[in-house]
Amino acid sequence: MNEQQQMLSEMADGLFAEHGPTATVESGWPAIAEVALDGLLLAEDQGGFGGSWEEALTVFRLAGYHAIALPVVEAIVAAALARRSDGRGTVAAVTEGRIVGDRFSGTLSGIPWGGGADYVVAPAPDGGAIVVAAQAGTLDTGRNIAGEPRDRLTVQDAPVARLEGNPFALMALARVAQIAGALDATLALSVGYVNERKQFGRPLAKFQAVQQALASFACEAAAANCAAMGAAQAMSRGSAPFEIAAAKLRANRAIGTGTALAHQVHGAIGFTEEYQLHPLTRRLWAWRSEFGGDAYWSAQLGGPIVAAGSSAFWSGLTALTG
Amino acid sequence: MRALVAEHVDTADPRRLANGWAVPDPAFSRALGAAGLIGMTWPKAYGGHERSPLERYVVLEELLAAGAPVGAHWIADRQTGALLLRYGHEDQKARWVPGMAAGEIYACIGLSEPNAGSDLASVRTTARREGEEWVIDGQKVWTTNAHHAHVMIALVRSEAGSERNAGLSQFVIPMDAPGVTVRPIIDLTGGHDFNEVFLESVRLPATALVGVEGDGWRQVTAELSLERSGPERYLSSTALVLQLIDYARVHPSESLTALVARLAAETWTLRLMSASVANKIARGEDPALEATMVKDLGNSFEQAIPELVQAAVEVDPAGPEPLGLVLGHLLQLSPSFSLRGGTREILKGIIARGLGLR
Numbered sequence: 001m002n003e004q005q006q007m008l009s010e011m012a013d014g015l016f017a018e019h020g021p022t023a024t025v026e027s028g029w030p031a032i033a034e035v036a037l038d039g040l041l042l043a044e045d046q047g048g049f050g051g052s053w054e055e056a057l058t059v060f061r062l063a064g065y066h067a068i069a070l071p072v073v074e075a076i077v078a079a080a081l082a083r084r085s086d087g088r089g090t091v092a093a094v095t096e097g098r099i100v101g102d103r104f105s106g107t108l109s110g111i112p113w114g115g116g117a118d119y120v121v122a123p124a125p126d127g128g129a130i131v132v133a134a135q136a137g138t139l140d141t142g143r144n145i146a147g148e149p150r151d152r153l154t155v156q157d158a159p160v161a162r163l164e165g166n167p168f169a170l171m172a173l174a175r176v177a178q179i180a181g182a183l184d185a186t187l188a189l190s191v192g193y194v195n196e197r198k199q200f201g202r203p204l205a206k207f208q209a210v211q212q213a214l215a216s217f218a219c220e221a222a223a224a225n226c227a228a229m230g231a232a233q234a235m236s237r238g239s240a241p242f243e244i245a246a247a248k249l250r251a252n253r254a255i256g257t258g259t260a261l262a263h264q265v266h267g268a269i270g271f272t273e274e275y276q277l278h279p280l281t282r283r284l285w286a287w288r289s290e291f292g293g294d295a296y297w298s299a300q301l302g303g304p305i306v307a308a309g310s311s312a313f314w315s316g317l318t319a320l321t322g
Numbered sequence: 323m324r325a326l327v328a329e330h331v332d333t334a335d336p337r338r339l340a341n342g343w344a345v346p347d348p349a350f351s352r353a354l355g356a357a358g359l360i361g362m363t364w365p366k367a368y369g370g371h372e373r374s375p376l377e378r379y380v381v382l383e384e385l386l387a388a389g390a391p392v393g394a395h396w397i398a399d400r401q402t403g404a405l406l407l408r409y410g411h412e413d414q415k416a417r418w419v420p421g422m423a424a425g426e427i428y429a430c431i432g433l434s435e436p437n438a439g440s441d442l443a444s445v446r447t448t449a450r451r452e453g454e455e456w457v458i459d460g461q462k463v464w465t466t467n468a469h470h471a472h473v474m475i476a477l478v479r480s481e482a483g484s485e486r487n488a489g490l491s492q493f494v495i496p497m498d499a500p501g502v503t504v505r506p507i508i509d510l511t512g513g514h515d516f517n518e519v520f521l522e523s524v525r526l527p528a529t530a531l532v533g534v535e536g537d538g539w540r541q542v543t544a545e546l547s548l549e550r551s552g553p554e555r556y557l558s559s560t561a562l563v564l565q566l567i568d569y570a571r572v573h574p575s576e577s578l579t580a581l582v583a584r585l586a587a588e589t590w591t592l593r594l595m596s597a598s599v600a601n602k603i604a605r606g607e608d609p610a611l612e613a614t615m616v617k618d619l620g621n622s623f624e625q626a627i628p629e630l631v632q633a634a635v636e637v638d639p640a641g642p643e644p645l646g647l648v649l650g651h652l653l654q655l656s657p658s659f660s661l662r663g664g665t666r667e668i669l670k671g672i673i674a675r676g677l678g679l680r
């Protein structure tokens with residue numbers, strides 16, 4: 001990390017730790033907007049930071065680490081795609097409807113923190129992306145299983161602008177980074193807990209079964225972090241359709257082992273509302289489905305590999321990772 | 323690289339493409355040596371090529387992914403040559419290293435003994451000084467390739483009465499020295515890869531001591547880092563992934579595509595992790611903890627592949643379909659993947675220590 005990245009990382013770390021999983025947009029967003037963090041990926045001449053995908057990875061990972069209940073990640077991706085430095089954007093997962101000329105009628109769903117947003121970027125039904133003003137339709141609010149807002153916007157004959165880029169894949173990459181961060185936080189919480197909690201006259205950490213379980217978890221967390229880094233580096237080189245697919249598949253796998261072992265070593269306390277494990281694990285379970293679950297990304301990754309045949313496998317893979 | 327492999331690798335028996343780093347083929351080793359692809363990072367004065375560690379890494383990956391039979395020289399190239407160059411006496415370096423780089427001299431690893439497996443610090447083979455010579459007595463076991471090897475580096479107790487990891491030293495032992503006897507151990511597939519090695523009053527010159535007397539444990543720990551961090555620790559079952567891809571092409575189904583995707587995602591991730599370890603080693607760092615994680619994840623992955631494929635495909639693991647042959651072969655070999663080079667439990671113990679749990 002260079003000096004600028006170090007500063008960015010420290011700033012995000014402090015800010016996200018302060019607001020954490022109990023933040024609300026009303027109370028927390030002004031602090032994010034004040035430092036214009038949502039312009040991280042936006043070019044400097046468009047009013048942004050001109051940050052790289054590696055820098056975005058750092059911020060997204062920290063957002064996951066602190067389970068921050070603010071749409072930081074979505075706003076950064078939306079601003080980058082819409083090339084806007086005004087207002088707060090967010091990104092819909094699913095678009096149903098039709099574009100006729102420069103008008104759109106239909107529904108955008110899976111919108112994180114749609115309430116109070118200024119604009120929504122969404123996958124276009126025919127490829128690429130669109131952006132719609134959030135005020136252009138009616139918003140139905142909902143929540144994912146971690147309690148994060150996931151809303152639906154229904155519009156009739158609303159003006160849309162077309163954008164380049166793939167919002168679905170970029171949000172999948174963002175979720176991979178958040179998963180990596182949340183897994184690291186879950187691991188740290190688990191290691192801390194087993195070093196403190198005593199049974200049979202000694203800390204749980206001294207039991208080999210517990211050590212081996214957390215060693216397995218550490219490997220999974222490391223794999224998710226490496227996958228996130230690989231996909232971000234690929235984005236920096238241009239586009240990363242296969243890397244993002246591979247990274248989301250790998251990170252999703254790590255969630256299963258990681259959350260199961262974290263809850264196991266915590267015992268009953270980890271199953272309570274009061275203890276701070278669930279803001280991490282419930283988010284991990286939700287993010288596993290968001291912006292493409294295993295079925296979706298398996299088809300995206302596996303289809304072309306099978307079609308190309310075994311002789312192209314290794315050369316394709318090494319071309320992917322550079 | 324890819325051309326050289328295509329020219330030399332015999333694809334007639336697809337089983338030979340699996341776990342290729344344990345398949346010896348001296349003719350192939352000599353061809354690689356002649357092409358400058360062994361001892362790539364070693365000094366030219368010892369037959370090496372003074373290439374960067376990352377160039378070497380890319381070559382290794384290509385060889386393994388292609389299932390090339392690199393077993394004869396693998397250990398010499400991976401650890402023995404490097405160990406000798408770092409710690410060996412000038413006479414020993416001159417005697418062994420150039421032949422290793424040429425793909426003509428092969429090595430074996432003398433660590434395990436009947437009563438020293440995971441608990442390596444309990445080795446009992448001894449070295450005692452007699453005038454200018456060392457005399458070795460004891461037994462090694464599970465010694466891969468001892469029957470092809472020209473030389474062994476053994477970890478032995480050089481200080482009488484010492485315990486645990488104190489008083490150990492490493493020695494270079496020529497496999498044709500009087501008193502060295504190799505007996506085959508046949509593995510469960512009927513194959514002959516590892517051996518028992520008996521060492522009875524084997525007399526060695528003073529120069530056979532590798533490094534510092536009594537410093538064997540520290541040296542061996544560094545050697546194990548080399549042994550554990552390479553790409554061979556996740557690619558042993560790649561031949562089966564390749565077979566599966568071609569099978570899925572002919573028998574398209576969503577579930578096979580999903581399995582291919584899962585295996586590809588894992589291979590991609592492990593490659594990144596393994597390359598990152600290689601990068602750190604190349605920069606002179608010692609990423610021991612990360613290397614241990616890559617080996618543990620990699621071994622579990624290569625071990626899981628045969629079972630996953632068996633569950634996904636209706637094929638006879640006895641053949642004659644190539645997919646079945648490779649599957650059947652790897653099903654039987656795969657238990658060894660989480661044993662050789664340090665067991666899963668021992669690796670996880672190292673990781674747990676890194677996490678601050680012990």
Ligand SMILES: Cc1cc2nc3c(=O)[nH]c(=O)nc-3n(C[C@H](O)[C@H](O)[C@H](O)COP(=O)(O)OP(=O)(O)OC[C@H]3O[C@@H](n4cnc5c(N)ncnc54)[C@H](O)[C@@H]3O)c2cc1C
Binds near residue numbers: 439
């Ligand atoms: C194919 C193959 C090739 C090999 N090649 C070589 C070679 O070339 N040279 C060489 O020196 N050795 C070689 N080995 C030996 C290898 O290093 C040992 O098998 C390994 O270190 C384990 O020792 P062991 O077999 O005696 O098992 P043990 O140490 O007896 O272990 C048996 C089981 O108990 C577990 N266990 C042991 N101690 C603990 C503990 N403290 N906590 C929890 N679980 C524990 C182990 O993890 C394992 O599951 C080879 C082995 C194989 C399978």
